[in-house]
Each structure stands twice: as C-alpha cells, then as structure tokens.
Amino acid sequence: MENKVYIYRSFERFWHWMQAVLIFMLAATGFEIHGSISFFGYKNAVTYHNISAYIFMVLIVFAIFWHFVTGEWKQYIPTSEHLAAQLNFYLFGIFKNAPHPTKKAVLSKLNPLQRLVYLSLKILVIPTMVISGLLYMFYRYPQKGTIAGLNIDSVEVIALFHTAAAFVLTAFIIVHLYLITTGTTPTSNLKAMITGFEELDHHHTTENKSSKEITAAEVNND
Numbered sequence: 065m066e067n068k069v070y071i072y073r074s075f076e077r078f079w080h081w082m083q084a085v086l087i088f089m090l091a092a093t094g095f096e097i098h099g100s101i102s103f104f105g106y107k108n109a110v111t112y113h114n115i116s117a118y119i120f121m122v123l124i125v126f127a128i129f130w131h132f133v134t135g136e137w138k139q140y141i142p143t144s145e146h147l148a149a150q151l152n153f154y155l156f157g158i159f160k161n162a163p164h165p166t167k168k169a170v171l172s173k174l175n176p177l178q179r180l181v182y183l184s185l186k187i188l189v190i191p192t193m194v195i196s197g198l199l200y201m202f203y204r205y206p207q208k209g210t211i212a213g214l215n216i217d218s219v220e221v222i223a224l225f226h227t228a229a230a231f232v233l234t235a236f237i238i239v240h241l242y243l244i245t246t247g248t249t250p251t252s253n254l255k256a257m258i259t260g261f262e263e264l265d266h267h268h269t270t271e272n273k274s275s276k277e278i279t280a281a282e283v284n285n286d
C-alpha cells in the first residue's frame with residue numbers, strides 16, 4: 065500500500081539543492097586553487113570560488129532565518145536515544161535487511177546520527193569554512209599588500225583551517241551520497257528531497273498515523 069508523507073517543505077528543498085550545487089562548486093574550485101585538480105584554470109577558479117562563496121553566505125543567512133521562524137532548528141537537538149541502534153543499523157543491520165530503527169516524521173525527520181552530524185556541520189564545519197574563507201578573502205587583499213589590513217603574520221594558519229574543513233565536508237558528502245540510497249527504497253530519500261513527499265512502506269504507515277495528520281496541515285500551509 066502506498067503512503068506518502070510530506071517531509072521536506074519547499075524552502076527546505078530549495079535550500080538543500082542550492083547548498084548542494086554551491087558546495088560542489090566551492091569544492092571543485094577550492095581544490096583547483098589548492099592545486100589538487102585542474103579544470104577551470106587557476107584565475108577562473110578563484111573568481112568562481114569567490115562568487116559561489118558570496119551566494120553561499122547569503123543562502124546561509126536565509127537558512128538561519130528560516131530555521132528560527134519555523135522552529136525547524138529543534139530538529140537538530142542531539143539525542144542519544146536510538147543512536148547506538150542507528151549506528152548498528154548502518155554497520156550491520158542494513159546488510160541483513162533489518163528494519164530501519166527510527167522512522168521519519170514531519171516533527172522528527174532526522175535520525176539521531178543525522179542530528180549529530182548535521183549539527184556539527186552547522187556549528188563547527190560550515191562556520192570554520194566561512195570564517196577562514198572570509199579571513200582568506202580579506203587577508204591584506206584589499207590593500208594589495210601595501211597596508212596590512214588584517215595583520216595576521218601568515219596566511220598559512222588560515223589555509224590550514226580552511227583546507228582541513230574542506231576535507232571534512234568532502235568526506236561528509238561522499239558518505240551522504242551513499243546514505244541517500246539507504247532509505248525505504250534506493251530512491252525514496254532522493255525523491256523526498258525533490259518532491260517533498262516520501263513513500264513509506266506499510267510498516268511505517270501504521271506507525272506514522274500522527275505525523276500523517278500533521279502532514280496534511282503542513283501541506284496546506286506550504
């Protein structure tokens with residue numbers, strides 16, 4: 065029996081995909097600046113990296129606003145409940161066709177592991193990228209080296225933080241791409257982030273009654 069639950073609202077989907085494109089651009093151009101790959105040419109890579117960074121920062125401001133006005137920030141409050149079960153599922157259960165240990169609902173759409181990882185991205189990794197990126201941008205650049213605007217002795221420490229966070233974010237994306245395929249069906253998570261609706265199997269359907277009711281109200285409000 066097919067049952068669709070509305071999980072991701074329109075702004076959330078827009079934010080997710082914009083962020084995906086921008087982080088992809090920032091990683092590609094950033095690693096070209098770093099010297100790991102060569103695609104756009106160094107000069108273009110710097111220009112595209114700066115443009116994407118500015119758009120990314122505007123998006124972050126809107127996303128922060130959205131999380132607070134909708135109360136969605138609460139989705140990221142970490143919990144240890146079912147955390148071990150979720151980890152156990154990804155390491156062992158998933159290979160034995162075990163059921164998902166947690167179920168998605170509008171009011172709680174992130175599993176405990178996601179809460180922990182996404183919160184760390186939001187409060188540690190992304191801020192490190194943005195702050196070190198801004199320091200990078202304004203490190204003596206506006207003065208063309210003549211006046212020391214941001215008089216930090218060496219750009220090295222900035223580069224170190226920025227590059228380290230870039231590696232962490234890239235590692236996250238690789239794991240994220242794999243985990244996308246581990247929903248109820250291999251494409252159900254992806255479809256949910258495109259359409260907003262996720263098909264849950266019958267097992268989930270019966271247990272998700274209350275969230276279905278909320279869902280109907282949410283759809284009307286969207």
Ligand code: HEM
Pocket residue numbers: 087090091093094095097098099110113117118120121193194196197198200201223224226227229230231233234
């Ligand atoms: C708002 C966010 C960001 C800002 C403001 C920013 C800014 C910058 C700036 C100004 C540079 C130096 C360019 C130059 O030397 O002319 C840089 C380098 C770099 N960026 Fe970003 N960036 C941001 C986000 C990201 C993200 C999300 C990634 C990767 C996922 C990334 C990866 C890199 C890498 C790998 C380098 C080269 C570092 C090095 O080799 O020293 N950046 N970034």
